[in-house]
Structure formats: structure tokens, C-alpha cells
Amino acid sequence: MSEKSSLIDVYKRYGFNLASTTENDESLVFTLKTGYFDNAEIIKLNPNASVDDLFKDLSAAGYACSVRTATTLEKAEEELFNGFFSVKTTRHRLADEYKKFASSLVRSYGEKAKYEYIKAPYHINGKEGQKTAPEEILSRIEEDRPILFLIEAAAGFGKTCTAQEISQLLVTSTGKLPLYAELSRNRQARIFRYILLDEIDRTFPLLSSKLVQTEIKNGRISVILDGFDELLRKGEDGEEFDNKEPMLETISELLTGKAKIIITTRRTILFDGDEFHQWLESHANDFSVVRIRIQEPKINDWLPYERIEPLRNSGLDLDAIANPVLLSYLRCIDDELFRQTSNNPEGIVQSYFEYMLDRERERQDLRMTIKIQEDVLRRIAEDMIAYGYTAEDRDYIIKTILEKCSKEIESARNQYSSSDKPTREEIANKLASHALFDRSSTESEKIGFVNDFSLGNYVAENIISDSSWLGDDLRFIEPAVKSYVPRTQSSREILFNGLKGSLPYIETVARIEISTDLMGNLPDDLRNDSVDDLDLSLVDIGSRKIKSFQFSDSTFKKCRFIKSGLEDVTFINCRFFDCEVVDDGSIGSIYILGGTSSPEIISQLSNLPSELSAPSAPDHERLIEKSIIKRFWPAGDPLDQKPSRPIYKPMKYLCQPMDGFNSLELYAGIERVVKAGILTEMSRSNLISLNIENINKAYDIFREAE
Incomplete structure (x- = not known):
């Protein structure tokens, strides 16, 4: 396509019509109607072309004209983009929105608080x-x-x-x-x-x-x-x-x-x-x-040394407060409040919420005690859980406050003199503008909790207060758990007990994270399942029995592995750092397939069945390889013909015991058929598929395994 044709296509993409082409193709005229106005753009293909008469004629016809000299196609596209998308103005608007967003995160901590994106x-x-x-x-x-x-x-x-x-x-x-x-x-x-x-x-x-x-x-x-x-x-x-x-x-x-x-x-x-x-x-x-x-934030990235040391000296577990909301609070509050807070490390979370709620009384002249404000916020969280939203129109939030918090509103109104007493709607408006609520920078009428930590706090209160609470929506459960991680062991245990009825309905990875975050141990029903990409620290693996379970691509840091609690457990491509093994007598197989450890514990953790101590016979190996390869034929497809469609399988699936073969045998078999080029591993997703180019080798194995 010629440069001229490409230029015409670009202008048409932006809504222009090609009105005319001058003699000898020296210039092009494009017109565009935008509402009340008619616009014309004269593009000089020849820099020396004279377009004065053309400009006068178009202006006389009512067009707002501009003249440009054609340079490169890329330059033309850039100019059209900058003009139509008002790039300069749009950048200023987006920069202002970012400033408002940054300000909204720290304004509750005082005028001197500054926002900074933390690595x-x-x-x-x-x-x-x-x-x-x-x-x-x-x-x-x-x-x-x-x-x-x-x-x-x-x-x-x-x-x-x-x-x-x-x-x-x-x-x-x-x-x-x-x-x-x-x-x-x-x-x-x-x-x-x-x-x-x-x-x-x-x-x-x-x-x-x-x-x-x-x-x-x-x-x-x-x-x-x-x-x-x-x-x-x-x-x-x-x-x-x-x-x-x-x-x-x-x-x-x-x-x-x-x-x-x-x-x-x-x-x-x-x-x-x-x-x-x-x-x-x-x-x-x-x-x-x-x-x-x-990953979780590192405290050193958030707090200076002069604030970390008092917290450490107070006996606080610094890892427990590795939450961005708490770290922002400890980073931004003034020195006097920090001194008071660091002297009561167990009350840091309560200190944060009391600070936010007490400040609201002064900021909005909201004559409502901290406890009553908490009751209102808990009711809003209850409505969010019931109707499955995390942000809603301001009018809806106000309506919900008026309907569900009438006693609290009346109690607040009675704190004002008769001449200054606000209406119920005015109190509800103050609450909808609460510092723990946030208006989206992009949609000012949508309201939700200012952060997941605050949402989780009031979701957790609903869970704890309702002995029959059931739910499976991780948009609420996960924030509730994260908001309780920095609290005392007894508080975490109360929330965990409140979630017990819901755990069977939650995916396995989430159940593990909930249990380790709140109780420091794994759930007691890990069997006949598998998980990927876990990151566990300071957890005992096997203190509660784990049976017929598979961990893939997971990381274990400073964990203890208790062999007596592991039965038919497989670790595929896992990483072990500063872990130890309690060898108190194995009751079942433990397979370590791939992966690394520092220091070396894999040989100590591994527990292979006695029948695997001797090398496999070639016939046995062919049977294993056939069991693996046939999984790449769709159900119903004959094995003596090419598969009707490609199938991709993850390593974790292929290593699950099948046809009487255990995980170690299957893993070794996969390595053999991949090395032979029969199967191939996708570099992007680590999925494994059949290599059609070498399908004859697969047929050979099928024949040998008969």
C-alpha cells in the first residue's frame, strides 16, 4: 500500500472523509463534522504546493481550516492521536486523579503525612x-x-x-x-x-x-x-x-x-x-x-530504624504487622502517638481504628461514639456480604444507613442542641463520607471501604458475632483473615472458629492459607487433593496427618516436616529453605520429585517403598510409559490413530498415581518420554503435550507394552 493510501486510511480511521485531491496529487483535503462545527484539514504531500486559494474557498464555505505538511505516516498518526485524545489535557487530568488517590491514602494521618509507593x-x-x-x-x-x-x-x-x-x-x-x-x-x-x-x-x-x-x-x-x-x-x-x-x-x-x-x-x-x-x-x-x-511487605521498606527498634524492644512480632495499612499508620502518625502505640504492641490494630474513628468526630463534627460508629460500619459490611458487593452508589449506602441504623442516628442527633440538630439524612450523609469509606477517583458516586484491611475488620466482626455464619466468597473471607493476622493468638482463634463451618466449601489453597495465617498450622483434612504455588513459613508439615496429597511448585521456609504424619505425600519441583525433618518413623511413601533444598534435607525427607529400591525391568518401564502417553488421547479416540485434538497436561496431574504406578515411577517415566521427544514441555505454562512429529515412537511403546 502506498504512503498516500495509508495516510487516507489513517484519517478515515479518525472519522475524516476524503473531500478532494488536488491536481498532480500535491495535497489532500479531509473534512470532519463534529457537532455544530465543520472542520477541514489540508495535507500538503508536496511541501512546495500552494494551497492559499483552497484554504480561502474552504473557509468561505464555513469550514475551520488547518494546513499540515505530510511528513511520515507515523508522525501523522501521532498528531491525530494527540489531537483527538487531547493527550496533554488527559495527562493533566490523570495526574490530578493520581494526586487525589495518593492524598486519600494518607490524609487521615494529618497534613504532614506524605504518600510514597513502597517497593x-x-x-x-x-x-x-x-x-x-x-x-x-x-x-x-x-x-x-x-x-x-x-x-x-x-x-x-x-x-x-x-x-x-x-x-x-x-x-x-x-x-x-x-x-x-x-x-x-x-x-x-x-x-x-x-x-x-x-x-x-x-x-x-x-x-x-x-x-x-x-x-x-x-x-x-x-x-x-x-x-x-x-x-x-x-x-x-x-x-x-x-x-x-x-x-x-x-x-x-x-x-x-x-x-x-x-x-x-x-x-x-x-x-x-x-x-x-x-x-x-x-x-x-x-x-x-x-x-x-x-509478596508480603518487608518492614524495613516501610519504617525507619528509629521506629522499628522501639517496636522490636517492646516484644512485638514484627512479621505479624507486615500489613500495608498498619505499616502506613505506624509510618505516618506523629512521634507522640507512635510512642503511645509502641508501648502497647498488642493494641496496634485497635489503636489504628480508634484513631480513625476518633478523628472523624472532630473532622465532621460527628457526635457519635467510637462504639456506635463501629456498629454502623459493621452493618454496612453485613449488607455487603449479604448482597455480594464491595462498592455501591452513594445513594444506596445512605439508604442502607437510614434503614439499618436508625437508633444509632437518633442517638447521635440527641448530642446536638435543638438549634444545631442535624436531620437524619444529614447524619447519614456524614457517615457515608466517613474516612473509612472511600470514593473512587474515577467514579465519585461509588463508595466502598477505604481498604481491604478495614473491610476485613468489619466482616470479621460479623463472622464472630454470628455463630451460624456460613460463606464462601473469598472477597470477604480473605480480607477478614488478613485483618486478624496482626492480632493476638486468642483473637485469631476466635475468628478461625467462626470460619470453621465455611471451610469445607472453600478451595484447598484458601483453606491452607486461612489455617496457617490464623492458627499457624495446616488444616486437619488434607487428603486426596493437590495444591500449587504455596508459600509457607514456620509451619509444621505433618503435625496433622496428610494423606494422598501433592504439593507442586511450592516454597517452604523454616518449616518442620514430621514424617510420621505424611502418608503417600508427593512434592513436585518444590523449594525448601532452612527446613528440618523430624524422622519419628514413616508410615507411608514420601516422594520428592525435582526441586531444591538449602541445607540439603531431600534425602532425609524422602521415603520410598521398598519395592522401588531395585531398578525397574524394561517391560515394567514400557507399561509405565504407555500409561503416561495414552493420557494424551481424548476419551474414545483409538490409540492406533492420531489424537483428534491436542491435549495439555500439567506435571502434577501426570504424577498422580494411576494404573497401579506410584508418583515416583510416573515422574521417572515422564522424564524418559520427554527425553525421547515423545512428549514436549511448554516453556510458557509448564504444560506437557504430545509431540505429533514423534508419534511413531509412541506407537512403538504401545506395541512393546502389549
């Missing part, structure tokens, strides 16, 4: 990161290929701050514009495609969604989807991958050209499941994936 430890594609999570993304934002960035973190551990920091860096350090979508604030549209279109229309109301999507694919607009897990409603965050695939396919449709899409989410089974990895493999040639997992 949190993270892993990128399974390896320890060296920069910050936003810097990792920025370093790849100019690459000439589509990339999906997946940022995962626990509730309250920096997902939104990271998303905002990425947006700010795009504005200040690149020529890109961010399309920032805070998904918790859009609950009206149930179909993700419509949610995305809503966000496009909100951010760029004067432009067509088709144009915006084109510039996303061209790489000029980077999409940030903050809180993707908010779309996984109660009852949907399970194994029904087919219900979520349309969301991912909508994203994949945008991931062409130079598109960059950034998703933040809490860790969910959706992104850990085999189906998701198979979906990634199906798009292996379409886009790249960069996966970032944000």
Missing part, C-alpha cells in the same frame, strides 16, 4: 524480582508485541496502589495513555465486554469505542483492569472455567499488534487452574504473558 517483594514468572512491579511493566511497555501482564496479590497487599503507580508512570514517563478501569466500581453490566465498553466511553466520551480499541492494539493506550477478581461473583470462582472464558477471549481479542493489558487480581483458582494454562497455550503464538506475584 514490595515480588516474583516475576517464578523468579525473584529486582525492580518494582510497576518498573517491570514499564520496561516492557515499548516492546513491539502484545503482552498480558497478570499481577496477583492477597487482599490489601497493594494491587490498587500498583495499578495506580503504573498509570502514573505511563503518564509521566512514556508517550502512552492509560485506560484505567476499577472493576469493583462497575456492577451494573454483567457481561465483561460491556463493562470494558463502559470504561472506554467513560474515559474517552467523545470518541468511538472502535477508535479507542484500535489505538489499544496500536500500543498507544495501555489497558489497566484493576480488581479482575471482582467480576468473579459468589458461586462463580470455582471450576466452571467455561463461564470465565468469554472474559478472557474478550481480552485476547484486544491483544494484537502492540497491545498491553495489565490485570490486577487476588489469587484465584481461575488463574491457577489447568484450563487457564491450556487457554494460554492456545494463544501461545498470539501474545506473551508476564506473571507477577506481590
Whole structure:
């Protein structure tokens, strides 16, 4: 396609019509009608072309004219993008929104408090990161290929701050514009495609969604989807991958050209499941994936030495307060309040909430005791749990306060003189503007708790106060648990007892994290199951019996492994740091397949059946290999013909005992058939598939194993 034709296509993409072409193709005239105004743009293909008469004629016809000299196609696209997307104005607006967001996080701590994005430890594609999570993304934002960035973190551990920091860096350090979508604030549209279109229309109301999507694919607009897990409603965050695939396919449709899409989410089974990895493999040639997992913050990154030492000297377990909300509080409060707080380390959480609630009495002249404010906030959290939302319209929140907190409102009104007494609606408005609530910087009418720590605190109070509480929505359970980690052992135990009835309905990884966070030990019913990517510290593995269980790609730090409590347990590609083994008599097999340890404990932990001490006979090995390879034929397909479709299997699945073979035998068999080229391991997802090019070798094994 010629440069001229390409230029015409670019202008048409932006809504222009080609009105005329001058003699000898020296210039082009494009027209555009925007509301009341008619615009014309004269493009000089020849820098020496005279367009004065053309300019006069168009002006006389009522057009607002401008003249440009054609340079390169890229320059023309850049000028159109800057003009239509009002890049300069949009950057100023986004910078202001970032300032408001940063201010909202620290304004409760006084005028001198300053916001700073704290570098949190993270892993990128399974390896320890060296920069910050936003810097990792920025370093790849100019690459000439589509990339999906997946940022995962626990509730309250920096997902939104990271998303905002990425947006700010795009504005200040690149020529890109961010399309920032805070998904918790859009609950009206149930179909993700419509949610995305809503966000496009909100951010760029004067432009067509088709144009915006084109510039996303061209790489000029980077999409940030903050809180993707908010779309996984109660009852949907399970194994029904087919219900979520349309969301991912909508994203994949945008991931062409130079598109960059950034998703933040809490860790969910959706992104850990085999189906998701198979979906990634199906798009292996379409886009790249960069996966970032944000870990717990390090106290040294948040607090200076002069604040860490008093806390340590008070006997406080510093690891227990490794929560961004508490660390922000301890970082920002004045020296006198910090001194009082550090003298009562057990009351740090209560001190935070009392500080916030007491300050609200003065800030808003809200004549309501701390206890009554807590009752109101607990009622709002109760409504959120009941109706499955984390943010709602301001009018709805006010209505809920008026309906559910009438006694509290009347009690507050009675504290004012007759002449100053506010109406019920005015008190409800004050409560809806509470410092522990937050208005979205992008949708000012949506209200939710200011952070997951605050949400979790009042969710936990509901759980504890209701002896029959049942729930499985991790958007509420996970924040509740994280808000109780810094508290006393007795408080954590009370919450754990309140959650006991719900644990059977929660996925295994979440049950393990709840149990270790609150009680410091594993659940007592780990059997006939498997988990991936766990990160456990200071936990006894085997103090409660674990049977027929598989840990894959997990990290254990300073853990004790009690062999008498492990029966038919398999560790695949796990990492062990500063761990010890209590060899008090094994009762079953313990397989260590791959992985590393420092210091070396694998030989001590491993416990192989006696029949495995001798090498396997060749015939036995062929039977094992056949058992592995046949799993790559869809059910019903004859083994003497090529599979009707490709199948991808994770290592953890292939190592599960089958056909009378144990995990160690299967693992060794997988290594043999991969080395022979019959199976191949996908580098992106670590899934294993059949190598069709060597299918004759598979047929040979089938014949030998008969």
C-alpha cells in the first residue's frame, strides 16, 4: 500500500472523509463534522504546493481550516492521536486523579503525612524480582508485541496502589495513555465486554469505542483492569472455567499488534487452574504473558530504624504487622502517638481504628461514639456480604444507613442542641463520607471501604458475632483473615472458629492459607487433593496427618516436616529453605520429585517403598510409559490413530498415581518420554503435550507394552 493510501486510511480511521485531491496529487483535503462545527484539514504531500486559494474557498464555505505538511505516516498518526485524545489535557487530568488517590491514602494521618509507593517483594514468572512491579511493566511497555501482564496479590497487599503507580508512570514517563478501569466500581453490566465498553466511553466520551480499541492494539493506550477478581461473583470462582472464558477471549481479542493489558487480581483458582494454562497455550503464538506475584511487605521498606527498634524492644512480632495499612499508620502518625502505640504492641490494630474513628468526630463534627460508629460500619459490611458487593452508589449506602441504623442516628442527633440538630439524612450523609469509606477517583458516586484491611475488620466482626455464619466468597473471607493476622493468638482463634463451618466449601489453597495465617498450622483434612504455588513459613508439615496429597511448585521456609504424619505425600519441583525433618518413623511413601533444598534435607525427607529400591525391568518401564502417553488421547479416540485434538497436561496431574504406578515411577517415566521427544514441555505454562512429529515412537511403546 502506498504512503498516500495509508495516510487516507489513517484519517478515515479518525472519522475524516476524503473531500478532494488536488491536481498532480500535491495535497489532500479531509473534512470532519463534529457537532455544530465543520472542520477541514489540508495535507500538503508536496511541501512546495500552494494551497492559499483552497484554504480561502474552504473557509468561505464555513469550514475551520488547518494546513499540515505530510511528513511520515507515523508522525501523522501521532498528531491525530494527540489531537483527538487531547493527550496533554488527559495527562493533566490523570495526574490530578493520581494526586487525589495518593492524598486519600494518607490524609487521615494529618497534613504532614506524605504518600510514597513502597517497593514490595515480588516474583516475576517464578523468579525473584529486582525492580518494582510497576518498573517491570514499564520496561516492557515499548516492546513491539502484545503482552498480558497478570499481577496477583492477597487482599490489601497493594494491587490498587500498583495499578495506580503504573498509570502514573505511563503518564509521566512514556508517550502512552492509560485506560484505567476499577472493576469493583462497575456492577451494573454483567457481561465483561460491556463493562470494558463502559470504561472506554467513560474515559474517552467523545470518541468511538472502535477508535479507542484500535489505538489499544496500536500500543498507544495501555489497558489497566484493576480488581479482575471482582467480576468473579459468589458461586462463580470455582471450576466452571467455561463461564470465565468469554472474559478472557474478550481480552485476547484486544491483544494484537502492540497491545498491553495489565490485570490486577487476588489469587484465584481461575488463574491457577489447568484450563487457564491450556487457554494460554492456545494463544501461545498470539501474545506473551508476564506473571507477577506481590509478596508480603518487608518492614524495613516501610519504617525507619528509629521506629522499628522501639517496636522490636517492646516484644512485638514484627512479621505479624507486615500489613500495608498498619505499616502506613505506624509510618505516618506523629512521634507522640507512635510512642503511645509502641508501648502497647498488642493494641496496634485497635489503636489504628480508634484513631480513625476518633478523628472523624472532630473532622465532621460527628457526635457519635467510637462504639456506635463501629456498629454502623459493621452493618454496612453485613449488607455487603449479604448482597455480594464491595462498592455501591452513594445513594444506596445512605439508604442502607437510614434503614439499618436508625437508633444509632437518633442517638447521635440527641448530642446536638435543638438549634444545631442535624436531620437524619444529614447524619447519614456524614457517615457515608466517613474516612473509612472511600470514593473512587474515577467514579465519585461509588463508595466502598477505604481498604481491604478495614473491610476485613468489619466482616470479621460479623463472622464472630454470628455463630451460624456460613460463606464462601473469598472477597470477604480473605480480607477478614488478613485483618486478624496482626492480632493476638486468642483473637485469631476466635475468628478461625467462626470460619470453621465455611471451610469445607472453600478451595484447598484458601483453606491452607486461612489455617496457617490464623492458627499457624495446616488444616486437619488434607487428603486426596493437590495444591500449587504455596508459600509457607514456620509451619509444621505433618503435625496433622496428610494423606494422598501433592504439593507442586511450592516454597517452604523454616518449616518442620514430621514424617510420621505424611502418608503417600508427593512434592513436585518444590523449594525448601532452612527446613528440618523430624524422622519419628514413616508410615507411608514420601516422594520428592525435582526441586531444591538449602541445607540439603531431600534425602532425609524422602521415603520410598521398598519395592522401588531395585531398578525397574524394561517391560515394567514400557507399561509405565504407555500409561503416561495414552493420557494424551481424548476419551474414545483409538490409540492406533492420531489424537483428534491436542491435549495439555500439567506435571502434577501426570504424577498422580494411576494404573497401579506410584508418583515416583510416573515422574521417572515422564522424564524418559520427554527425553525421547515423545512428549514436549511448554516453556510458557509448564504444560506437557504430545509431540505429533514423534508419534511413531509412541506407537512403538504401545506395541512393546502389549
